[in-house]
Amino acid sequence: MNIRCVSVLVMFVTVLFSSAVFAAAPIKIGALFAVTGPAAFLGEPERNSAKMVVDEINKAGGVQGRKLELISYDTTGDATKAVQLATKLIKDDKVVAIIGPSTTGETMAVIPVAEKEQVPLISCSAGSKISDPVKKWIFKTAQNDSLAVGRIYEYLQKNKQTNVSILTVSDGFGSSGREQLKAQAAKYGITIVSDDTYGPKDTDMTAQLTKIRGSHAQAIICWGTNPGPAVIAKNAKQLGIKIPLFMSHGVSSKKFIELAGDAAEGIKLPSGKVVVADLLPNSDQQKKALMAFVKDYQNHFKAEGDHFGGHAWDAVMLIKTAIEKGADTPVAIRDQLEKVKGFAGIGGSFTYSAQDHAGLGKDAFVLVEVKNKDWVIVK
Amino acid sequence: MQFDQILQYVLSGLSTGAIYALIGIGFSIIYNATGIINFAQGEFVMLGGLLTLSFLDLFKLPLWAAIPCAVAVSTVAGLVFERLAIRPLRQPTPINLVIITIGGSILIRGLAMLVWGKDTHSIPSFSGDIPIIIGGATILPQHLWILAITLVIIIVNKFYFYYTISGKAMRACSYNRRAASLVGIDVRRMVLFSFIISSAMGAVAGIIVAPLTMTAYDVGVMLGLKGFCAAIIGGMSSGISTVIGGLILGVLESLGAGLISSGYKDAIAFIILLLILFIRPQGLFGKADSERV
Amino acid sequence: MLSRERLGFLCFALLIALGPLVFKGGYLMNVLVYVGINTMLAIALNLLLGYAGQISLGHAGFFGMGAYLSGILTATYGWNPWLAMPFAAAVVGCLAGLIGFPVLKLKGHYLAMATLGLGIIIYIVFNETVQLTGGPSGFSGIPNLSIASLTFDSDVKSYYLVWSFALAVMLFSLNLASSRVGRALRAVHDSEVAARVMGVNARLLKVQIFALSAVICSLAGSLYAHTVTFVSPASFGFNFSIELLTMVVIGGLGSIYGSFLGAALLTLLPEFLRGANDYDIIIYGSLLMVMVMFMPGGVVRCIADLYRKLAKPKHEGGHA
Numbered sequence: 001m002n003i004r005c006v007s008v009l010v011m012f013v014t015v016l017f018s019s020a021v022f023a024a025a026p027i028k029i030g031a032l033f034a035v036t037g038p039a040a041f042l043g044e045p046e047r048n049s050a051k052m053v054v055d056e057i058n059k060a061g062g063v064q065g066r067k068l069e070l071i072s073y074d075t076t077g078d079a080t081k082a083v084q085l086a087t088k089l090i091k092d093d094k095v096v097a098i099i100g101p102s103t104t105g106e107t108m109a110v111i112p113v114a115e116k117e118q119v120p121l122i123s124c125s126a127g128s129k130i131s132d133p134v135k136k137w138i139f140k141t142a143q144n145d146s147l148a149v150g151r152i153y154e155y156l157q158k159n160k161q162t163n164v165s166i167l168t169v170s171d172g173f174g175s176s177g178r179e180q181l182k183a184q185a186a187k188y189g190i191t192i193v194s195d196d197t198y199g200p201k202d203t204d205m206t207a208q209l210t211k212i213r214g215s216h217a218q219a220i221i222c223w224g225t226n227p228g229p230a231v232i233a234k235n236a237k238q239l240g241i242k243i244p245l246f247m248s249h250g251v252s253s254k255k256f257i258e259l260a261g262d263a264a265e266g267i268k269l270p271s272g273k274v275v276v277a278d279l280l281p282n283s284d285q286q287k288k289a290l291m292a293f294v295k296d297y298q299n300h301f302k303a304e305g306d307h308f309g310g311h312a313w314d315a316v317m318l319i320k321t322a323i324e325k326g327a328d329t330p331v332a333i334r335d336q337l338e339k340v341k342g343f344a345g346i347g348g349s350f351t352y353s354a355q356d357h358a359g360l361g362k363d364a365f366v367l368v369e370v371k372n373k374d375w376v377i378v379k
Numbered sequence: 380m381q382f383d384q385i386l387q388y389v390l391s392g393l394s395t396g397a398i399y400a401l402i403g404i405g406f407s408i409i410y411n412a413t414g415i416i417n418f419a420q421g422e423f424v425m426l427g428g429l430l431t432l433s434f435l436d437l438f439k440l441p442l443w444a445a446i447p448c449a450v451a452v453s454t455v456a457g458l459v460f461e462r463l464a465i466r467p468l469r470q471p472t473p474i475n476l477v478i479i480t481i482g483g484s485i486l487i488r489g490l491a492m493l494v495w496g497k498d499t500h501s502i503p504s505f506s507g508d509i510p511i512i513i514g515g516a517t518i519l520p521q522h523l524w525i526l527a528i529t530l531v532i533i534i535v536n537k538f539y540f541y542y543t544i545s546g547k548a549m550r551a552c553s554y555n556r557r558a559a560s561l562v563g564i565d566v567r568r569m570v571l572f573s574f575i576i577s578s579a580m581g582a583v584a585g586i587i588v589a590p591l592t593m594t595a596y597d598v599g600v601m602l603g604l605k606g607f608c609a610a611i612i613g614g615m616s617s618g619i620s621t622v623i624g625g626l627i628l629g630v631l632e633s634l635g636a637g638l639i640s641s642g643y644k645d646a647i648a649f650i651i652l653l654l655i656l657f658i659r660p661q662g663l664f665g666k667a668d669s670e671r672v
Numbered sequence: 673m674l675s676r677e678r679l680g681f682l683c684f685a686l687l688i689a690l691g692p693l694v695f696k697g698g699y700l701m702n703v704l705v706y707v708g709i710n711t712m713l714a715i716a717l718n719l720l721l722g723y724a725g726q727i728s729l730g731h732a733g734f735f736g737m738g739a740y741l742s743g744i745l746t747a748t749y750g751w752n753p754w755l756a757m758p759f760a761a762a763v764v765g766c767l768a769g770l771i772g773f774p775v776l777k778l779k780g781h782y783l784a785m786a787t788l789g790l791g792i793i794i795y796i797v798f799n800e801t802v803q804l805t806g807g808p809s810g811f812s813g814i815p816n817l818s819i820a821s822l823t824f825d826s827d828v829k830s831y832y833l834v835w836s837f838a839l840a841v842m843l844f845s846l847n848l849a850s851s852r853v854g855r856a857l858r859a860v861h862d863s864e865v866a867a868r869v870m871g872v873n874a875r876l877l878k879v880q881i882f883a884l885s886a887v888i889c890s891l892a893g894s895l896y897a898h899t900v901t902f903v904s905p906a907s908f909g910f911n912f913s914i915e916l917l918t919m920v921v922i923g924g925l926g927s928i929y930g931s932f933l934g935a936a937l938l939t940l941l942p943e944f945l946r947g948a949n950d951y952d953i954i955i956y957g958s959l960l961m962v963m964v965m966f967m968p969g970g971v972v973r974c975i976a977d978l979y980r981k982l983a984k985p986k987h988e989g990g991h992a
Contacts, residue, residue, distance in 0.1 A: 038906075040497045079810060079904050081942075084706070087827070088699040105809045109902035112812065116825075127809065170642055170799055172904075175807040197642040197800075201601050203592030206391040207636035207644075214384050227499035227593050234591075238510045238519050239387070259501050259593060262508065416781040467965055473780035474727055475964045478921055481914060482960025489954035600910075604792075607785060642800040649789035656786050657774040 026062075026069040027328055029054070029319060030089035032100035032110070033124075033312070037076035038171070038200065041225060042102040045309035046124050047072055049293075050099060052300050053316045063323045070316075075101055082106035086113045096330050099315040100124050102308075105172040111138055120334040122318065124311035126249075127176045131358040139337055139357045141314040141347055143272065143364040148249050149180040151270035151365045153188035155378070156219055161244065165194045165217035167208055167232065169224030177223035177248055193217045198228060206235045213241055225250035230259035237263040244268065249365065253306050257373050268378060270365040272307030274346050276375050285344045293346055310346030317345060383515025388633045390513065394522040394591075396629020397529040400622040401584035402606025404536065405577035407617040410610075411553035412573035415476050419460060419484035420581055421603020426453045426487070427582030428594030429495050432502055442505065450582045456487070457578025461571055484599070491596040504590040525587050532580060533622055540617065549573060601645070608652040614662020624663065677850075681843060684929075688835050692828045701827040705899060707939045708834035709892050712841050714919040714931035716888035719845060721917075722925035723854065724881045725861030726776060727784045729913050730791025734886040736798055736908025737764050738893025740805055743814040743903050748804075753817050757894040761887045768886030772879040791913050798905040810904025817898045830899045837895060841888055845928050857881060858926075918956060921963050924970020933971055 031050055034043035054070040057063060071093050075082040082101045089095045090113070097120045101107050104127030111130070114121040114137050123130050123140040126148075130140050156162060166181050168174040174197070185192050193215050196208040209232065212220055220243060222232050229251045236245055245267050247256070252271035257264045273280060277290035293313060297305030321343065322336035340359065343350040348364030367378040402424060409417045430452050434445035464483045468475060505524050510517040540546040551559040552569045560566045584602075585594065592598070605628065613624030628648060636644040655662065695701050717731050741760035745751040751759075775786050798805050805811060816825045817833060824833045848854050859867035860874045868874050897903050915938060923934030941955075967974045 036497070078906060079902060080706075080900060080907050083900055083902070084699075084702055087702045091702075092699040105904045105906065108810065108812045109900065109904070112901055170808055172809045175802065175809055199645055201597070202644070203588070203598070204391060204395055204633075207388055207633045208641045210384050210387040210391075211637050214381060227595070230499075230501075231592065234508075237508070239517055240510060240512075255498070259499060261501070410781075416785075464961060464965075473784075474721070474725070474925070475968060477727060477729075477781060477784050478917065479961050479964045481917070482957045482964065484957070485914070486954060486957030486961065489957055493954070604788070608789075611782075611785070640800075643796060646793050646796045649793050652789045653775075653786060653793075656778055656782055660778065660782060 024066040026067040028069045028095045030095035030098040031072035034077035034102040035074040039077035039103050042308050046312035049309035050312040079106045079109035086110045090117045119330045122315040142311045146180045148270040157188045161218040163193045163218045165212040167222045170197045219244045221246045223248040233260040233263040264370045268369045271368045274307045314345035387516035388637045392630035392633030394525050396626035398588045399609040400625025403609030403621040405580045406610040407615045409573045409577045413570045418480040421599030422487040423578040423581030424585035425599035427585030428589035453582035454579045457574045461574040499593045499595040501593045502589045620664040705830045708838040710935035711932045712892040714935045716885040718920045718931045720885040723857040728787040730787040732908045732912040733791040733794035734889035735893045738890030739897040739903045742894035743897040747814045761890040764890035765883045765887040769883040772882040776878040812902040814901045924972040927972040930970045930972035
């Protein structure tokens, strides 16, 4: 090669390197999801959605000219690992915000870390106690299970079916729901006639349902995630139980209908709007974002975009809007998050404030019913 | 307490108990022929259900063809497990055997997770879902299938072990391995047979219960443990005692969940296990063992 | 003059003490704290399994009991953590002793299943007694340990705290192994009847070592509770008991340093397998099987054997 080629090459390489130096460093966002393990049905769609939306943002040029870098770790649903990995994200990877974890138990474990290191945490889990009482650095995008419970109780009160039996799964999701079911009963005039639990891996709940059948309950509320509720639906059908069966938003997915088969007909549950996006009236301000999310997720992952994935999508978008307002440090992002008003997300319309880090209201849930193996909205 | 409620608890418990019994017999067969407790027994139950699913969905076989295929593949898996894990063991101390079978069960579970994912899957019932009413309690046709198939297997077992040469040879091994090999029985082949039979039985158990309970990569863990409890209650026999052990376990669990507390249901099985081990380790029906020094 | 073993231990302790200087309070510091806790647990199980030859598949239960007792007494009832810890250890030790009498009459697989059942029952109790333990969601707000004005709330401080305990446990176990008690344990392992004939009260000894093992687990649990400030039943289930077993088997039954190696390997392994999370369950299973088939003495013994084999040819070369 002659001297001219070499000098052009040198110049080219120098320009390349210097542009790399001058190009803005990516903004690092940490994520803790339970991608494997017992909470994988939460963590996997969350991680998928987060990656999907970060990729899209970057393809469109990033935020304020800077790309987003998502550093996501698998906690396997273990609180100890969640704490370890949160520390790693903050100390080693130096992220400006953390999304997740997927379960309430893990979130409660990670809260002290986030508070101490002063890094904003946007949790994707449903436990009401995450944001109640309010903690300075902790936000959540998942709807509070208190809202879901309220929806069901409201309907029952209206239909004068106030004696209920509750059947909850003995894991974090179920026990959190159970707490809320008991705490809010009085407010809606509901009497809890019996309170039973079942294990996440149990395969037969006829014993509990037999007990419920013999009581004077007018409705059964089951709080759990697949496959338990499907077994319960089938058992209830087998035992010839006629009183209405309500489920939680934990099973607002087509998978539940598939598993429960015919036994799912007539079951009602509170659901995030994403599951019935196409049934919403066009006037609903969330409809556009919901339809886009569902279509996108289907294209990317060949699977139903559910509202668990939606929590992560909301979290990333909220951080994006904070960055758009000029924030790129943990403190600034936290402050901007608190100022969010009326953000039309997947989980609902978010409005945060200094006293409210959960951001959602009653409209986050709609009551749906299974009819002909599909969802319909209950008026 | 109403009669029909108790009847319901008992009936539900009987069908769950039948599954525990089948798994327990699987444990006993291997233990009797080899002295090994195969912690991976529960995984063959899981394989039976998931393989049936694959044969139904992927290969589009009808149910009556998918089931034998699934059992066949599970049996091969049992064979492979024996060859790879048990036979090459240089120091077959109890500790090593426990650890290797635990390791094996984890490995099989992990492979299943890779192949079938973490989702739960359902399998169609053999003959529909219309409940049958018996004196105020209801059961499903699938429950009848479970009880019937369990009965058939027990009869076949009894016939095999008492009226065929290879069955008698296996029983000889369980009484005294050295004496058995002295009379010309190939002990190693008996070990292989025991694994084949146990994995086949486990697979069948998994298939007949899957339409009721659905199946996933990790159903084997608890089922295996409870099946072992059934075997202990029955004194590690491969016959009627273990079946009764399983049925007792299933019914007590069901009654406990309904009458006492549903949260502690699993604990009931293990408390019974501990009580039996403390008070009567040879099982309810076994004879006391003497140990050679 | 210090014996070789003592010198070896001092070197090891020194290396541990210098750890923070090398890792400078980064994320790895946090992991090393857990290595310390797991080392204590692995040693506890090794005393029972490697020396006395008794299998336990339920040790996570004792770990959990220590953690929950410490946590509940300090967070809910306001006890002083330094009082709660020995109290918890005493309670766990007594319970283990009591249940040990009937349990340790069993042998081999029956013992394995009994301890398995015990561990699961303890786990279910953690899950169900929601008033006390917070149930499946666990409970937080456990205070850090502190001495006078020094609170152990950072990774480096927790490291020193945990490793002080871990080193103490190591020293104690090394001494135990080479004492009369240690020899009696190994006698019981080899042949219980022969040991009895020689005058060893095998039954009592087994129960004592079971209780001691439980006490160490309880201490580790208390330290865990005060370091993480949060406990939930999921960390104390059957899966963790299996992890502990794997640590001990990999390190080598009967080797105290091996337990440290096993604990370190299994705690650090997930860090390197970060990308392949779905495969880690397969790797655990394969590890267990491979270790038992090809390296029954554990990694430490394997290395020792290799060293001996390599050292040999020097002598045989003289005959050529």
